[in-house]
Amino acid sequence: MVYGEMNRDELTSEKKRLSEQYDAYLGEGLKLDLSRGKPAADQLDLSMDLLNRPLSPAECVVDGFDCRNYGCPWGLPSMRRFFSELLGIPSEQIIVGGNSSLALMYGTISRAMLFGLADSPAPWASVEKRKWLCPAPGYDRHFAITEKMGFELIPVDMTPTGPDMDQVEKLVLDPCVKGIWCVPKYSNPTGITYSDDTCRRLATMKTGAPDFTVMWDNAYAVHDLADGGDDLLNIFDLAVQAGTENRFFCFSSTSKITFPGGGVSILAASPANIELAKKYISVETIGFDKLNQLRHLRFLKDAEGVKVQMNRHKALLARKFRILEDTLERDLGGLGIAEWTHPKGGYFVSLDLPDGCAKRTYELAKAAGVTLTPAGATFPYGRDPRDRNLRLAPTCSSTAELGIAASILTVAVRLAAIEKLL
Numbered sequence: 003m004v005y006g007e008m009n010r011d012e013l014t015s016e017k018k019r020l021s022e023q024y025d026a027y028l029g030e031g032l033k034l035d036l037s038r039g040k041p042a043a044d045q046l047d048l049s050m051d052l053l054n055r056p057l058s059p060a061e062c063v064v065d066g067f068d069c070r071n072y073g074c075p076w077g078l079p080s081m082r083r084f085f086s087e088l089l090g091i092p093s094e095q096i097i098v099g100g101n102s103s104l105a106l107m108y109g110t111i112s113r114a115m116l117f118g119l120a121d122s123p124a125p126w127a128s129v130e131k132r133k134w135l136c137p138a139p140g141y142d143r144h145f146a147i148t149e150k151m152g153f154e155l156i157p158v159d160m161t162p163t164g165p166d167m168d169q170v171e172k173l174v175l176d177p178c179v180k181g182i183w184c185v186p187k188y189s190n191p192t193g194i195t196y197s198d199d200t201c202r203r204l205a206t207m208k209t210g211a212p213d214f215t216v217m218w219d220n221a222y223a224v225h226d227l228a229d230g231g232d233d234l235l236n237i238f239d240l241a242v243q244a245g246t247e248n249r250f251f252c253f254s255s256t257s258k259i260t261f262p263g264g265g266v267s268i269l270a271a272s273p274a275n276i277e278l279a280k281k282y283i284s285v286e287t288i289g290f291d292k293l294n295q296l297r298h299l300r301f302l303k304d305a306e307g308v309k310v311q312m313n314r315h316k317a318l319l320a321r322k323f324r325i326l327e328d329t330l331e332r333d334l335g336g337l338g339i340a341e342w343t344h345p346k347g348g349y350f351v352s353l354d355l356p357d358g359c360a361k362r363t364y365e366l367a368k369a370a371g372v373t374l375t376p377a378g379a380t381f382p383y384g385r386d387p388r389d390r391n392l393r394l395a396p397t398c399s400s401t402a403e404l405g406i407a408a409s410i411l412t413v414a415v416r417l418a419a420i421e422k423l424l
């Protein structure tokens with residue numbers, strides 16, 4: 003039964019049937035949420051040992067540094083080695099930050115605005131018509147940073163292999179285009195991982211700006227939902243080969259390994275850009291929280307320890323993604339009105355509807371007690387030109403809530419699609 007092939011009478015009776023279902027939900031006074039891309043409490047419980055193990059004074063000394071005191075501003079050597087092993091980046095090129103990689107991203111762009119980067123002819127603030135590429139659908143907080151810094155946000159289509167590189171390669175020839183946001187693995191929200199070809203093209207493409215910057219936000223580097231997750235090429239290896247090392251700033255954190263807001267973040271870049279970052283960050287802070295680094299080292303230990311921890315997350319998360327995807331398939335499969343992603347990792351499912359249906363679906367779901375990420379949020383300036391994309395976050399609800407929320411969502415989708423067709 004494809005909605006687009008149904009006649010007016012058939013659509014009207016389908017609408018009546020769905021409206022009855024919808025009205026029943028309205029009466030239930032539900033309060034459900036598919037908007038929060040964060041771990042549920044059972045996932046947070048997995049990391050309680052990080053807090054529960056007392057430390058003796060002697061145990062606070064790591065690599066010769068007393069973690070209770072100032073010093074060692076770029077992170078404990080053991081912590082830098084930990085991330086080096088995890089992400090395949092030389093530890094000398096890593097700065098361990100505080101509890102948020104997003105803050106490191108904001109800081110990187112702020113410093114480029116004020117002082118410039120290793121290859122900058124001038125600080126970015128002096129480029130009046132500065133522009134930034136925003137693969138969309140993408141992460142709203144990324145877009146917000148470059149919007150606040152006065153960049154014109156240029157949308158680039160996301161494809162199953164990453165940003166549309168034909169578009170990117172053309173746009174970057176403009177010297178006013180200073181950079182691009184990338185979530186290369188289990189992208190927020192589409193869940194896709196950049197293909198080898200996309201990575202290579204990002205490393206080798208010609209750019210108009212000598213200081214063109216790729217913000218490589220590897221937030222979901224180890225966040226598989228299934229065995230045999232996706233593989234991502236090592237962008238620094240490619241960049242070194244291409245002679246474009248200064249182009250890449252890489253970020254990651256333990257936010258969704260241990261505690262969001264209570265984890266450890268990193269910034270990695272070329273030797274020249276790391277030196278520059280250190281020069282300015284050392285004015286900003288005497289150092290980040292080494293005690294939290296120590297707690298993380300004791301709890302996670304090494305890449306093997308991270309694997310064990312991520313398998314525990316996977317066991318809790320995979321069920322939720324299955325419930326969401328099964329419900330979408332059960333209720334929307336074959337209707338010709340919806341396409342959604344089947345991520346092998348990360349925190350989101352991206353749902354595409356007929357043009358002009360996302361806002362209406364959001365409103366219908368909201369009135370029936372299901373909060374969704376606002377329609378448009380995944381696009382620059384919060385404007386989805388086709389009003390068709392919704393970001394679904396199944397992780398934070400209980401499995402019981404999720405089943406109901408997903409069912410309400412699919413009723414809302416079908417009603418919005420029929421309204422459009424009628």
Ligand SMILES: Cc1ncc(COP(=O)(O)O)c(C=O)c1O
Binds near residue numbers: 102105141185262
């Ligand atoms: C792509 C992406 N980057 C960064 C973050 C935030 O990371 P952090 O907690 O390290 O600031 C998120 C959180 O949802 C995210 O989805």
